Amino acid sequence: MANSTANSDTRTTQGRGKLYSSILDTIGDTPCVKINKLAPAHVDLYVKAEFFNPGGSVKDRLAISIIEEAERSGELKPGQTVVEATSGNTGVGLAMVCAAKGYPFVATMPTSVSIERRKLMRFLGAKVILTPKEDKAMGCYLKAVELADANGWFLARQFETDANAKIHANTTAREILSDFANSALDYWVTGYGTGGTFSGVASVLREKRPETKIVLSEPANARLIESGQPQERTADGSPASSHPAFQPHMIQGWTPDFIPKVLQKSLDASHFDQLVPIDAEEGIAASRALAQQEGIFTGISGGSSFAVALKIAADAKPGSVILCMLPDTGERYLSSPLFEGVDEEMNADEVALSLSTPGFHLGA
Numbered sequence: 285m286a287n288s289t290a291n292s293d294t295r296t297t298q299g300r301g302k303l304y305s306s307i308l309d310t311i312g313d314t315p316c317v318k319i320n321k322l323a324p325a326h327v328d329l330y331v332k333a334e335f336f337n338p339g340g341s342v343k344d345r346l347a348i349s350i351i352e353e354a355e356r357s358g359e360l361k362p363g364q365t366v367v368e369a370t371s372g373n374t375g376v377g378l379a380m381v382c383a384a385k386g387y388p389f390v391a392t393m394p395t396s397v398s399i400e401r402r403k404l405m406r407f408l409g410a411k412v413i414l415t416p417k418e419d420k421a422m423g424c425y426l427k428a429v430e431l432a433d434a435n436g437w438f439l440a441r442q443f444e445t446d447a448n449a450k451i452h453a454n455t456t457a458r459e460i461l462s463d464f465a466n467s468a469l470d471y472w473v474t475g476y477g478t479g480g481t482f483s484g485v486a487s488v489l490r491e492k493r494p495e496t497k498i499v500l501s502e503p504a505n506a507r508l509i510e511s512g513q514p515q516e517r518t519a520d521g522s523p524a525s526s527h528p529a530f531q532p533h534m535i536q537g538w539t540p541d542f543i544p545k546v547l548q549k550s551l552d553a554s555h556f557d558q559l560v561p562i563d564a565e566e567g568i569a570a571s572r573a574l575a576q577q578e579g580i581f582t583g584i585s586g587g588s589s590f591a592v593a594l595k596i597a598a599d600a601k602p603g604s605v606i607l608c609m610l611p612d613t614g615e616r617y618l619s620s621p622l623f624e625g626v627d628e629e630m631n632a633d634e635v636a637l638s639l640s641t642p643g644f645h646l647g648a
């Protein structure tokens with residue numbers, strides 16, 4: 285039975301029918317939600333709303349996977365400190381998982397990442413070590429390696445670990461297969477940061493839904509994949525240098541200044557059908573449109589994926605079904621360009637509205 289009714293009857297809910305033994309058990313099983321106004325009439329467009337995860341992003345999946353795989357292998361010892369280089373959401377996910385499981389957590393993060401992400405991690409009990417934004421993601425990563433080596437800490441290695449794509453194959457992809465079991469699925473749209481979401485889901489879709497076209501996106505001013513230029517790597521697969529096609533961009537969480545090992549495997553296996561560049565400004569506009577016309581609150585990367593999905597929708601055959609990933613909540617961007625023009629004070633319209641009735645207005 286559906287969990288809620290959305291027809292003319294009074295809306296009711298039934299509860300989940302079970303009790304949860306930890307916040308960590310609420311990770312995953314995020315809903316695929318239909319777009320009702322912004323999608324062209326000839327397609328069905330859905331978004332997979334990863335902001336329903338308890339830490340507010342898709343990276344909760346990666347965090348629980350890295351920690352539990354390392355617990356199982358014995359690589360992570362009880363009480364050992366966990367360290368990771370993170371653009372934010374992985375840090376929030378790891379801080380949450382480490383808090384729940386009792387591991388100290390240290391994040392290294394470039395100063396370019398939004399203030400609220402730093403504060404969120406500290407609120408969850410983590411230490412945040414900032415690195416100069418000029419040193420880009422590479423500098424942040426090398427700082428984490430340095431700290432791990434110097435202190436005997438467990439380095440989470442989100443860009444290299446098999447635990448990344450694995451959790452997306454075992455959870456994200458299975459959820460998509462289940463939710464679209466009785467529906468066509470013509471396109472699946474995603475961007476990449478580590479490439480974990482893309483690699484894990486694409487490997488399963490290729491096998492179980494080979495008809496689904498996989499659409500990958502990257503920032504228009506940082507087309508690492510499209511450039512065709514190979515990534516230099518060290519022996520363990522980590523990047524040896526910044527990729528020549530990289531330029532700083534505004535889509536936080538997408539496209540670091542190197543092609544991660546996790547992503548490379550799936551590029552080599554040709555696990556995407558189309559590569560669509562997207563301008564961050566278009567992504568920001570799409571995120572605002574999602575909020576204001578659909579009531580769906582996601583960040584810049586979600587807006588960017590959605591802007592790509594709209595381009596795919598425009599050219600898709602009538603009746604096509606499209607699913608687009610929304611990696612995180614828009615609340616993580618209050619101090620970023622996403623909220624530019626959103627004021628704290630009343631604007632002229634609001635002041636006029638306030639003065640239009642006699643009581644309770646500010647000022648004289």
Ligand code: PMP
Pocket residue numbers: 341342343371372373374475476477478479480481482536537538583585586611612
């Ligand atoms: N969007 C945001 C906001 C993210 O934080 C991330 C992860 N860095 C992604 C998208 C990309 O996810 P993945 O690492 O699985 O490629």
